[in-house]
Amino acid sequence: MPQSLQPWFLVIQRLGIALLTLVIVSFAVFFATEMLPGDVAEILLGQAATPEAVAGLREAMGLNEPALSRFIGWLIGLARGDLGTSYVNNIEVVELISGRLVNSLKLAGVTTVVSVPIALSLGIGAAMWRGSVFDRIVSMLTISVISVPEFMVATLAVLIFAVWLGWLPALSYGVDVSSLSAILKAYAMPVITLSCVISAQMIRMTRAAVIETINTPYVEMALLKGASRKRMVLVHALPNALGPIANAVALSLSYLVGGAIIVETIFNYPGVAKLMVDAVSTRDLPLIQSCAMIFCVSYLSLITLADVIALLSNPRLRR
Amino acid sequence: MMAEDTDTTAALTTPPPRGPGWSFNWVGRIGLVVILFWALVALVGPWLAPYPPGQIVDYDFFTPMSANYWMGTDYLGRDIFSRILMGSRYTVGIALAAVTLACTLGVILGMVAAVAGGWFDMVLSRLLDAFNGIPSLLFGLVVVAAVGSSIPVLILTLTAIYMPGSYRFARALAVNVNTMDFVTVARARGESTPYLILREIFPNILGPVLADLGLRFVFIVLVLSGLSFLGLGVQPPNADWGALVRENIEGLSFGAPAVIFPSIAIASLTISVNMFIDNLPTKIRDRSE
Numbered sequence: 309m310p311q312s313l314q315p316w317f318l319v320i321q322r323l324g325i326a327l328l329t330l331v332i333v334s335f336a337v338f339f340a341t342e343m344l345p346g347d348v349a350e351i352l353l354g355q356a357a358t359p360e361a362v363a364g365l366r367e368a369m370g371l372n373e374p375a376l377s378r379f380i381g382w383l384i385g386l387a388r389g390d391l392g393t394s395y396v397n398n399i400e401v402v403e404l405i406s407g408r409l410v411n412s413l414k415l416a417g418v419t420t421v422v423s424v425p426i427a428l429s430l431g432i433g434a435a436m437w438r439g440s441v442f443d444r445i446v447s448m449l450t451i452s453v454i455s456v457p458e459f460m461v462a463t464l465a466v467l468i469f470a471v472w473l474g475w476l477p478a479l480s481y482g483v484d485v486s487s488l489s490a491i492l493k494a495y496a497m498p499v500i501t502l503s504c505v506i507s508a509q510m511i512r513m514t515r516a517a518v519i520e521t522i523n524t525p526y527v528e529m530a531l532l533k534g535a536s537r538k539r540m541v542l543v544h545a546l547p548n549a550l551g552p553i554a555n556a557v558a559l560s561l562s563y564l565v566g567g568a569i570i571v572e573t574i575f576n577y578p579g580v581a582k583l584m585v586d587a588v589s590t591r592d593l594p595l596i597q598s599c600a601m602i603f604c605v606s607y608l609s610l611i612t613l614a615d616v617i618a619l620l621s622n623p624r625l626r627r
Numbered sequence: 628m629m630a631e632d633t634d635t636t637a638a639l640t641t642p643p644p645r646g647p648g649w650s651f652n653w654v655g656r657i658g659l660v661v662i663l664f665w666a667l668v669a670l671v672g673p674w675l676a677p678y679p680p681g682q683i684v685d686y687d688f689f690t691p692m693s694a695n696y697w698m699g700t701d702y703l704g705r706d707i708f709s710r711i712l713m714g715s716r717y718t719v720g721i722a723l724a725a726v727t728l729a730c731t732l733g734v735i736l737g738m739v740a741a742v743a744g745g746w747f748d749m750v751l752s753r754l755l756d757a758f759n760g761i762p763s764l765l766f767g768l769v770v771v772a773a774v775g776s777s778i779p780v781l782i783l784t785l786t787a788i789y790m791p792g793s794y795r796f797a798r799a800l801a802v803n804v805n806t807m808d809f810v811t812v813a814r815a816r817g818e819s820t821p822y823l824i825l826r827e828i829f830p831n832i833l834g835p836v837l838a839d840l841g842l843r844f845v846f847i848v849l850v851l852s853g854l855s856f857l858g859l860g861v862q863p864p865n866a867d868w869g870a871l872v873r874e875n876i877e878g879l880s881f882g883a884p885a886v887i888f889p890s891i892a893i894a895s896l897t898i899s900v901n902m903f904i905d906n907l908p909t910k911i912r913d914r915s916e
Contacts, residue, residue: 332757341773451905455845455897457852459872460890466879467887566764570853574876585857588772596772600765607762 318619326612330605334386337600338379341593386601392594396587401598405580409602412572412579415498416564423503423510424557430507431514431553436541438519446511453508458570462501469497498575505567506560513556520552521545551621558614565607655906661899665892668712669719676709681864689875689883699884701875707885710871711892717867718893721778722851725785726844732786733793734836738824740794741801752798755791763788763850771859781860785847796839800832841904845897852893868893 385392391401434443453461469476476496521527522545530544531537572581584599651659673680677697683704690700698707740748770784804810810827818827852869854860861867866874871889879886 326760328753329757329760332754333760336758336761337769340769451901452894452898455849455901456890456894457849457856457869457897459853459856459869460894463872463876463879463886463890470880562762565762566853569764569768570856573857584768588768588859591772593772596769600769603765604761607765608760611760 315620319616322612322615322619326608330608331383333604333608334383334601335379337597337604338382339375341597382597386598391598394592394595396590396592396595401594404583404595405598405602408578408580408583411577412568412581415495415502415568415572415577415579416561418495419499419502419506419564420561422499423507426503427507427510427560428514428553428557431511432518432541432546434511435515435518435522436537438522443515446515450508450511453504454512458501458505458567459574461504462497462571462574465497465501465504469500498571498577501571501575502564502567505571506563509563510556510560513560514553517549517552517556518545521549524548551617554621555614555618558610558617562607562610562614565603651908652906654902655908658899658901658903658906661895662903665715665719665896665899669715672712672715676706676712678706678709680709680713681705689878689881689885692884698888701871701885702877707871707875707888710866711868711889714866714868714871714889715892717778717861717865718848718851718869719896721781721785721861721867722844722847725782725847725851726789726840728782728786729789729847730793730836730840730843733790733795734797734829734832737794737797737799738801738828738832741798741805742820742824742828748798751794755794758787758791759795763846764853767850767854768857768859771854776854776859776862778861781851781854785851788850789843789847793839793843797832797836800835801828804828804831838904838907841900845900848893848897 382392389402391405393399394401394404430446434446437443476493518541522541524545527540527545530540535544568579569581569585571577572579573585576582580599580602584596584603587595587599668675686704688700688702688704690704692699698711701707701710736751740751766788767784770780770787774780805828810823813823813827851860851867852872855867855869856873858870858873861870863870863874868889872886872893875883875885875889
């Protein structure tokens with residue numbers, strides 16, 4: 309067994325793997341959208357186009373060049389922030405995306421701020437009073453949320469908060485920023501739904517991480533010496549569970565990516581995911597590619613972050 | 628922890644028929660019953676439907692539950708009960724086909740990689756890990772954008788999404804089994820690689836692999852429903868349960884049964900599979916350990 313490696317070396321190694329993964333992912337995204345049936349020039353010009361017109365457009369768009377050189381050109385463009393031009397309305401993709409990206413990041417940010425404290429306290433509480441009624445209710449709720457599709461959580465939230473309680477509008481159409489209460493109402497449903505989806509994962513992983521630490525002999529020793537259950541968990545066990553918990557938080561946040569696609573669509577929230585779903589129905593390939601890359605990058609960075617945190621916090625993984 | 632509880636209670640009341648660790652507890656049994664129920668519905672349901680699923684039977688739309696229309700009618704006035712029965716075929720059928728393909732491919736490749744090792748193992752593992760770096764719903768979106776949506780495309784896409792996970796799981800199990808003495812003995816006997824994989828390794832990872840198959844089935848149902856909900860899955864006039872929710876989402880603001888019942892159908896299937904897998908007899912689940 310080799311000596312434990314330098315942490316920075318492992319971190320760089322992880323980043324390298326993430327970068328390699330990203331290249332493979334971009335390769336897959338590019339070729340899935342470019343190579344498969346349906347010539348872009350034909351789609352753009354419609355059924356009635358003459359072969360000459362199609363050939364001219366192909367030439368103008370550079371579609372006659374070999375695919376590999378187009379892929380490399382596309383990658384270089386991506387790296388320089390040049391995402392190409394939308395097929396549908398001829399607007400620079402960067403322009404289309406930038407505003408939407410800010411909206412999506414706002415949604416993700418608010419969701420994180422709301423869900424992380426709630427999820428951590430529920431998870432730690434469930435571990436502290438393990439086997440109690442509280443623990444069982446939390447476990448049952450999280451399992452239910454995990455095993456149903458995201459849109460069902462949204463449906464249920466609408467039923468509860470809009471239909472039965474009447475507190476919020478059912479489906480918000482566009483973000484109206486005229487007053488504070490309007491902003492709150494527009495954000496409330498998407499944030500509630502997304503928070504439920506990612507909290508469920510976070511609560512489960514936090515609970516598991518704390519319980520694993522509680523089961524170690526030194527925590528048992530604290531209990532035997534007469535520390536209260538609360539003190540045992542919060543003072544003795546928690547500091548050592550922080551690494552796995554941070555890992556759990558980063559991993560759960562990666563569920564934001566899938567969740568956002570559904571939630572932005574169902575609530576008509578003007579974010580990147582909604583943009584992408586609309587782009588799929590119009591087959592606007594440059595827009596789809598760019599949105600897909602944004603999601604892959606955020607997903608990969610969160611997963612890599614979780615990996616790095618786990619590495620740094622647990623020396624046993626560094627072998 | 629769960630298993631210990633059930634074992635002790637089982638031991639206290641009656642001696643379990645096949646030794647400890649082999650019997651299902653009641654949560655697992657409920658899960659199994661619901662799963663069998665939906666399997667039966669997917670098989671014979673369309674013949675039980677009171678109305679043709681595509682026919683407009685009521686000129687009023689989003690009607691509430693009544694004796695004629697057990698689960699109300701949808702946004703066009705079609706019978707929701709019949710459409711759910713028909714939809715079970717798409718949801719259960721597509722998910723089952725995809726999970727079977729994904730796990731068969733994944734497990735075979737995983738076992739071969741574990742036994743072969745070397746560059747084959749390394750290249751395949753790296754490549755499939757990279758696939759795991761794509762969020763599943765996003766992958767579906769991109770493929771549907773490129774080739775359009777049809778049932779074979781859906782099955783193959785879902786297979787591609789969940790095969791890498793199955794591969795990783797089976798490979799990890801097979802690597803462990805591969806180092807055990809009985810495999811070494813078989814190899815020393817001069818048995819061929821196919822023999823090693825089929826007769827020595829496969830039987831010893833079967834239990835956990837089946838449990839993994841169940842969980843993967845749930846994920847596939849979720850992604851399929853998500854895609855259909857976005858309008859990119861099963862195309863009209865056919866509809867799986869996710870598409871039924873999408874079609875009738877307008878009825879949500881007044882709580883129409885047309886949007887609630889398909890949701891319940893999805894939830895009952897996925898939750899019961901989870902309940903079943905979580906409470907599998909420990910002897911099946913942890914066979915390799």
